[in-house]
Amino acid sequence: MGEARLSASFLILVLASLLYIIGVATPSFIKVGEVHHGLWKECFLVKLKLPTCWDITIYTDKDWFKICRAMSILGLINILASTVCVALRLFKLPKHKILRICTIVATFSTVALILTGLVLYYRNIDDVTGGKSFNYGFSFALCILGMCFAALVDIILIYDLLMTKKNTESRVGVEKK
Template identity: 35%
Template sequence: MEIKAMLIGFILAIIAFVFHLIGFASPYWINSDSFTRAVHYGLWKVCGVFSSGCADITNPADWLKASQAFAVLAFICYLAAVVCSALKLFVLKDKKIILFAAIGAVFVGAFCALLSIVIYAVKQGDIANSNLFDYHFAFAFCIIGMLIAIASGICFILEMKNS
């Protein structure tokens, strides 16, 4: 059971990292049809406002900076969880401190992702300037990544309990 829980946790940590990376980088957190064309907003870019291309969000509001910061922290924590779990699984098999680091990193990352998602969801009306918006795939990917990260952390805890 030991290696299975650790291996499953490692695979889940990789999947959570990939989901968060896609959601984090994509300018498709929300979609608004309030203009003559569809407009997509993300953490870093807005697409379709002035042309068919995307532009950086200049002078973001403080709440958007906070959401961006927590998303970056989640990204770093997920990466650290993947590295720590890989080290524990393949290199430093007898070092329990690496497992503790993986557990901490994955749960801190999930918490930071949650904060980023909640801040953005509560304040999204400030950037959409309309009630006519839908959450898009990148927003959902960050939520899915957070839930998978929690499952990964549970697997790591099971590994700790069994070892």
């Protein structure tokens, strides 16, 4: 049964990685009028025309934005590391205890880093919008969805660890009798 949970964790984590990569890379965190703001670029989008995009220059010198970008990059690195750890456990080292713990820690830190970056962006949204009304874009939603899937995988991995420990203890108790 543990292998089924690990296979599901791997597939969910691959999906979470793809969603997060798309969310971080695309310039649609928020939309103010016809301008879409991302972490790296801003784009002016009008229907039936090619978008005009440029690098963000206005608030890039703000410390909160630098930290937000750093958290996003570290979250990306961690979600890829988590995926590799789950793949190693699934295909090469299924009983390796250190890798089991590293996988849980990497996935938990992924969620923490992504959440920190998103909350920081949310808390300083007025620097981006200039106080104007805005709508959240699909990039922001994809980052949140990727983080939620990573949290789900962490719950599955912790459950798997606890069930494995419980099964080991019950087998030891049977052998002693």
